[in-house]
Amino acid sequence: MTDSKIILVTGASSGIGEAVAARLAAEGHHVVAGARREDRLADLARRIEQDGGSIDVRRLDVTDRADVAAFVDAAVAEHGRVDVVVNNAGVMPLSRLDALLVDEWDRMIDVNIRGLLHGIAAALPHFQRQGGGHFITVASVGAHEVVPTGAVYCASKFAAWAITEGLRLEVDPSIRVTTVSPGVVESELAESITDPTAAGAMQEYRADSIPPDAIARAISYAIGEPADVDVNELIIRPARQR
Ligand SMILES: NC(=O)c1ccc[n+]([C@@H]2O[C@H](COP(=O)([O-])OP(=O)(O)OC[C@H]3O[C@@H](n4cnc5c(N)ncnc54)[C@H](OP(=O)(O)O)[C@@H]3O)[C@@H](O)[C@H]2O)c1
Numbered sequence: 001m002t003d004s005k006i007i008l009v010t011g012a013s014s015g016i017g018e019a020v021a022a023r024l025a026a027e028g029h030h031v032v033a034g035a036r037r038e039d040r041l042a043d044l045a046r047r048i049e050q051d052g053g054s055i056d057v058r059r060l061d062v063t064d065r066a067d068v069a070a071f072v073d074a075a076v077a078e079h080g081r082v083d084v085v086v087n088n089a090g091v092m093p094l095s096r097l098d099a100l101l102v103d104e105w106d107r108m109i110d111v112n113i114r115g116l117l118h119g120i121a122a123a124l125p126h127f128q129r130q131g132g133g134h135f136i137t138v139a140s141v142g143a144h145e146v147v148p149t150g151a152v153y154c155a156s157k158f159a160a161w162a163i164t165e166g167l168r169l170e171v172d173p174s175i176r177v178t179t180v181s182p183g184v185v186e187s188e189l190a191e192s193i194t195d196p197t198a199a200g201a202m203q204e205y206r207a208d209s210i211p212p213d214a215i216a217r218a219i220s221y222a223i224g225e226p227a228d229v230d231v232n233e234l235i236i237r238p239a240r241q242r
Pocket of ligand 1: 010011012013014015016017034035036037038040060061062063088089090091092111138139140141142181182183184185186187188189190
């Protein structure tokens with residue numbers, strides 16, 4: 001561990017975000033973890049602090065632009081800077097388009113796309129003022145291929161990929177930009193599926209999965225590279241996944 005960073009993680013109450021928060025805190029960084037389920041965040045904080053790590057938790061709804069701005073601004077006010085923002089919060093209520101679960105389409109757009117944009121809007125001015133920072137987007141293999149029942153989810157992840165790549169091309173080189181695209185990872189993600197056909201298909205698709213720490217290790221690697229090295233894209237999937 002060479003230098004300790006202030007790292008914000010959205011969607012840190014379970015799955016990948018929780019693993020990212022735990023790993024980065026164990027590596028000596030200060031983590032600020034946000035999500036809606038405050039009981040789960042409090043549990044996470046207890047575990048991290050018991051192990052000697054440093055963490056703040058805060059209720060966060062990424063669909064609310066003002067809430068995301070307050071999340072980032074509070075961290076800057078407390079610590080003087082923010083070094084890394086991991087835009088990880090996401091939902092995946094898969095269904096065929098003809099099921100017309102339009103409210104669930106909206107939720108994916110609100111969390112997976114608008115939530116990411118809110119994170120960028122909140123942190124970018126601070127990164128520019130500081131002369132540095134690192135955005136990490138948790139996209140998906142769904143940012144690279146479309147599957148039946150995944151039209152809207154994959155569209156949201158294609159958008160996350162495009163927004164993050166556009167950001168990389170536009171920003172000053174002092175700001176690093178990474179897209180991490182997981183394959184099937186053990187988490188609560190598939191629990192948001194309400195459509196019975198999609199839920200059944202997912203059980204088979206998700207049978208071979210890797211632990212969320214596999215994604216946390218990739219994120220740790222991208223953060224740990226020197227400031228002049230920008231790890232732009234990583235796809236991490238189970239070896240058995242095609
Ligand atoms: N697991 C996989 O196989 C897989 C594969 C590819 C990509 N991903 C991506 O990885 C990311 C993390 O998912 P996961 O697999 O770890 O699933 P998960 O266990 O369901 O975690 C999702 C996280 O997002 C948070 N979240 C949802 N809506 C939110 C909102 N409005 N505001 C703030 N936080 C919100 C949840 O917290 P609260 O409910 O407490 O708010 C939770 O902490 C997602 O972007 C997902 O698309 C996962």
